[in-house]
Amino acid sequence: MRDSGDDDRVHRHDWRVAGGLPLSRARERAVTGEGQPAGRALEVPVFLPDATRAAVRSVSTEDLRSVGVKALMVNTFHLMRRPGMRVVQRSGGIHRFMGWDGPIMSDSGGFQVYSLIRQSAEHGVIRQNEVIFREPSTGEKWRLTPERVIQLQMQLGSDIMICLDDCTGAEAPEAEQEQSVERTIRWARRCKEELERMLGSGRQSRARPHLFAVVQGGASEVLRRQCAAALVSIGFDGYGFGGWPIAPDGSLLTEQLAAVAESVPADSVRHALGVGRPDHVLAAAALGYNSFDCSLPTRDARRNRLYMFLPPYPGTPLRSGESFYRTVYILDDRYHADFTPIDRGCDCPCCRVYSRAYLHHLFKVGDATAERLASLHNLRFYTRLMAALGVGSRAAVSDA
Numbered sequence: 001m002r003d004s005g006d007d008d009r010v011h012r013h014d015w016r017v018a019g020g021l022p023l024s025r026a027r028e029r030a031v032t033g034e035g036q037p038a039g040r041a042l043e044v045p046v047f048l049p050d051a052t053r054a055a056v057r058s059v060s061t062e063d064l065r066s067v068g069v070k071a072l073m074v075n076t077f078h079l080m081r082r083p084g085m086r087v088v089q090r091s092g093g094i095h096r097f098m099g100w101d102g103p104i105m106s107d108s109g110g111f112q113v114y115s116l117i118r119q120s121a122e123h124g125v126i127r128q129n130e131v132i133f134r135e136p137s138t139g140e141k142w143r144l145t146p147e148r149v150i151q152l153q154m155q156l157g158s159d160i161m162i163c164l165d166d167c168t169g170a171e172a173p174e175a176e177q178e179q180s181v182e183r184t185i186r187w188a189r190r191c192k193e194e195l196e197r198m199l200g201s202g203r204q205s206r207a208r209p210h211l212f213a214v215v216q217g218g219a220s221e222v223l224r225r226q227c228a229a230a231l232v233s234i235g236f237d238g239y240g241f242g243g244w245p246i247a248p249d250g251s252l253l254t255e256q257l258a259a260v261a262e263s264v265p266a267d268s269v270r271h272a273l274g275v276g277r278p279d280h281v282l283a284a285a286a287l288g289y290n291s292f293d294c295s296l297p298t299r300d301a302r303r304n305r306l307y308m309f310l311p312p313y314p315g316t317p318l319r320s321g322e323s324f325y326r327t328v329y330i331l332d333d334r335y336h337a338d339f340t341p342i343d344r345g346c347d348c349p350c351c352r353v354y355s356r357a358y359l360h361h362l363f364k365v366g367d368a369t370a371e372r373l374a375s376l377h378n379l380r381f382y383t384r385l386m387a388a389l390g391v392g393s394r395a396a397v398s399d400a
């Protein structure tokens, strides 16, 4: 556990003051969403389900609204491959394509490409100024550069864009981490310049999108701080904690997350990329993160793993380090004749109408409705978790 003074804690928790209390600068700015169309501002704290290929698996955009989802994360790299930017553009942009009028954040796809390339060099190569990806089945080549990634995100029409970064594993050698940080900073600068160039060309009729940079540096706190400081000096609308947020032993990279949160302006959006386990979200929130995305809630749901708050949560202020939830495997035999809802405190479309026994049955017979209902329940758990983080006193999240 980090040793943090009270001043530090107040600084970190400013953004959470909400629910009738004065808005912090961060929240005010995020809510205002300067230049964004109505309804497209990112309100924090926020959890963005991963709609990687312009869909959150098993659920529709209507469904997402019904459980209080406010914003979505799509993936530029995947959408570039399928359906292709031309289709998205012809439909009128990513919002119209998906039928979603809330904020959309687009990841560059760098993380996914690097993961594939690091698995096998046959998938492509990372160079000083570009990333080349080779389609395994067809051999088709895709080229990503900082400029191209911005152009693609402009074609999508996303509200919040993410710079191309060079992602490394937390356990990668120091020299590789240094190179990743150097490249990430250089590429972030080029991304910002490209965005300014495109907006300044006068050919863009759309609202000014926000641009987030990603902080690399692996498991090195020093490199994380250096990377964050360099990116802050270039200036972005938000900062993401990049790379793998989890150590090989499964623990959250708490010290590194803290180093980044402390190195970026207190009024910026701090996004923890890929941080999704509820206790990890809470721990990151205690360190100052106010925006999260992960495919975990829906992936778990499809595997019949459901989240439940433990009483007295979420009505009682959440405390980082205390257990506040548990998971239920609904396929377990013990639920075959359990006619209670998954969670009595939940108002999702599943808990409002159906019993554990019914959901157990749907999974058992392999009905597609099982994945939809389970996904909606887990997503509602996350929107309730965000509400619990956002409303209340500064003690709502405490690492004490």
Ligand SMILES: [Zn+2]
Pocket: 342, 343, 346, 347, 348, 349, 350, 351, 352, 376, 377, 378, 380
């Ligand atoms: Zn529910």
